[in-house]
Amino acid sequence: MNPAISTPPPPAEPRPFQFPRFTQRTLANGLTLIVVEDTRLPLVAYSMQMRAGKADVPPARSGLAWLSAALLREGAAGRTSQEISRLVDRAGGRLNSSAGEDFTSISATFLKQHAPLGLSLLTGMVRRPDFPEQEVARLVQQQQSSLAVQYNDAEYLLPLAAARAVFGEHPYGYPGDGTPRSLASLTRDAIVDYHRRRFKPARAWLAIAGDVTASEAFAAAENAFGDWAGVPEDLAPPAAPPAPRAQVLLIDNPGATQSHISVGHLGFPRMNPDFLTIQVANQIFGGSFNSRVNLKLRAAEGLTYGAGSSFRSYRHSGLFRAGTFTRTEKTAAAVGMLVELIREWKENPATPAELAEAKAFMAGSFAVDLETAGAVASRVLTQSVFGLPEDYFPNYRENVQAITLEQVCEAVRRVVQPDRLTIAVAGDAAAFQAELARYGPVNVIPMGSLDLIEPTLRRQPAAS
Secondary structure: OOOHOOOOOOOOOOOOOOOOEEEEOOOOOOOEEEEOOOOOOEEEEEEEEEOOOHOOOOOOOEEEEEEEHHHOOOOOOOOEEHHHHHHHHHHHHHHHHHHEOOOOOEEEEEEEEHHHHHHHHHHHHHEEEEHHHHHHHHHHHHHHHHHHOOOOEEEEEHHHHHHHHHHHOOHHHHOOOOOOOHHHHHHHHHHHHHHHHOOOHHHEEEEEEEEOOOOHHHHHHHHHHHHOOOOOOOOOOOOOOOOOEEEEEEEEEEOOOOEEEEEEEEOOOOOOOOOHHHHHHHHOOOOOOOOOOHHHHHHHOOOOOEEEEEEEEOOOOOEEEEEEEEEEEHHHHHHHHHHHHHHHHHHHHHHHHHHHHHHHHHHHHHOOOOOOHHHHHHHHHHHHHOOOOOOOOHHHHHHHHHHHHHHHHHHHHOOOOOOOOEEEEEEHHHHOHHHHHHHHOEEEEEEEHOOOOOOOOOOOOOOO
């Protein structure tokens, strides 16, 4: 093969880019406001982050944060779900809400001429949701029906079971969208109480981005939220997750022709100083098509159509995970390769060429990811809610380019723990259980008996 054809060209020098300027202030009630002026399009985007996520929810009520967020649009400030949808559709806008590990996100994007409507709808969702009883019942039923199908899908179940094995009893380990059993226990009263206790101005950040001046945006936000009262409860953080340990979890699906694989361990919080360096390192290891993991398992060995890895970081902790899928008879080989690649990564985190390519990609794609005002708002919200330095994203590309090979090597060797891996596999356990036992104590759970709420992950027999 001609090397000139098979070898990609070296990364080009990054083009000039300046992060959009933004202004931040805090209202008397504690609500943080951020304004990004962007006149490229006649749009205004509102993005609110509320510190209310599954980290605040006890295991038996898994799904409460997700359900509460989903219901915000289904009736608010006296408007029904249908009325809200008609207003949004007629204005050609977008209105969404969702809940994650630590935050509930509410967003609205409207043409400039309809921006007041967008803010009005968002304000109603945040401050005066109705949580209609019939909508609660409808969403619970829909989700239970969806889960009834997904609980027969190994690809869906594996990352959830792997997270439980890594995080133990920590709330991050439980499924954010609930389980059939936990959803059945959720009532409208529980949702109303959750909203009343969690949705407070001092726990909220609002970014307004687009074709609007800072003075206009601050005045509109003050009018909408200035009289929003309420002091947040002093909620203790959840207990720390268990220390990483070597273990093997097999979700048994007899007769399966394919296995889904997860190999990883506990990560670190978003505020950890290693965060950006590890993101660069992970780009090399498993964050791209040309990563070590994908090139080995897919290109070199032909074991899969795709393999990769990620470091996810939240307020209290995080998760490192490498994953792939393969045919049943190659499961043990694929697991062995992932484990060995992680060991090799710790010994040799990066070469100069790998580091140059990873930094070029991350710095180069940064501007592409900020093509809309809403995307810019999302970045500045991340910066604010996690207490990152004010110049974190304005200097992001420079910070990435400044990362050295020595820093990458030190961070990987500090963080990666190849002797304390949680290996989780969903497939025909009999075909590979014996070979995987060398990686740690093995726990085999039939797929039909899996219960993501139980401490043992195994459904308990019904009381007679």
